[in-house]
Amino acid sequence: MLSVVPESADIAAAADAPDMADVALQTFALSLRYGRRQALSAVDLAVPRRRITALIGPSGSGKSSLLRCLNRLNDEIADAHVEGRVLVGDIDAYAKDTLLHDLRRRVGMVFQRPNPFPLSIHDNVAYGLRLLGIRRRRELDERIEAALQAAALWDEVAARLDESAFHLSLGQQQRLVIARAIAVEPEILMLDEPASALDPAATLRFEELLHELAQRYTLLLVTHNMQQAARVSDFTAFLHQGRLVEFGDTDALFTNPRERQTEDFITGRYG
């Protein structure tokens, strides 16, 4: 098995690294080009299971590109070229026999702006379940309720499941999108700037929800908000110009980062 700690890391880094038996997702020398532009360079990242890992870095550092590699969203882009390996559990994401819909069920995604489908609240959550072949009304309803409960939205929508999802507030829509993602029981939930459209109180409630979700799911969170990364994550990965500069325990990274580049970024110094 390949080394899972970035090459430049020292012994302290190995101590920070999660127990490898409990890695939900792992990349090996993952590189990505869009045409001639190198978006990611040889990223080795191990994402701990049922923990919140934050991806931080300046704009263009490759955070969103990395997420898009993990569930192969880049497949839709003609000139995207991926090298290296991505293991989701023991599934090789880019292997020929890996089914795309199966990979995307395992690796759910929540975007910056809530993107509910133009359907009822109920049908938004039912959407993925129906794709999985679940048709029986009772089972559907049970799983929809469970997902909405887990997304901390059930109490607010239980009486109006047939209303359009667009009637919900932004914060509720974002929780609905999470309910939709977790209804199909993913292994990993990726969130790309999920709270940036929310007001401060909704953001705090949303962060609380992330903590609860991390009891059952592995969360990978891209955020521009350093304080948010510091508040909610267990581990933090810092990317810069497509490279993984530093990965470690969030407490350690925010009090005593090993790399000067990380220090400059999290303290707002000239990079």
Add this chain to the structure above:
Amino acid sequence: MDRLHLSQHISRQFNSEIEDVRRQVLAMGGLVEEQIAAALHVLVGRDAAASAAIRERERRVNAAEVAIDEQCAYILARRQPAASDLRLVLAVMKMLSDLERIGDEAKRIAKMAEKLVGEESGAEVTASLAELGSLARGMLRGALDAFARLDEQLALEVMRRDRHIDETYRSLFVVLVARMQQQPEQIPTELDRLWCARSLERIGDRCKNLCEFVLYLVRGKDVRHSGLAKSDAPPAL
């Protein structure tokens, strides 16, 4: 010197807040050093006139402690500092209380020394007290320099000097106890001297704490209770 790049934030306002805190700590340290010098002037120079100035300076030291503490709280609330910025604020908040207590020790020395001005202490004891005083003052200056320059080698060197103070204090203790046994009527006076010596020894301990916070600031590692000063000692010359 800016080894931690403390003045390279994108926000110039933040740079000046950080710089201001450092400058204020050094100014407060300077006041505390003056307190020690004045206390020694009463104790060794037998000049009670310095006492009034000490009480006045004490008020300035206390005011500085409160002002810097407040500034640190503002930085925590408004800037949410991380990494070396966070360590600077945390280190300063802890250093403040040690600095303030060094000032208290100096005031205590001056108070007891006032009573001793008319008493003959003998050349040996006077020399020992003077040596203790000069060691304590030197440690404080060293600790402040180490903080100003973020110089971990200097911090380690100052921490090692504490042993010298401890030894000098122990020898003086033996001498003073012997004198108390020989002349029981002198016990109150000798006790005052002993308390002065004890205060100087405590100043050494507090300077060692200051250096530990400098090391925490520079290295990002808490070295308290770790025997670090010993293990990092360079080979004997």
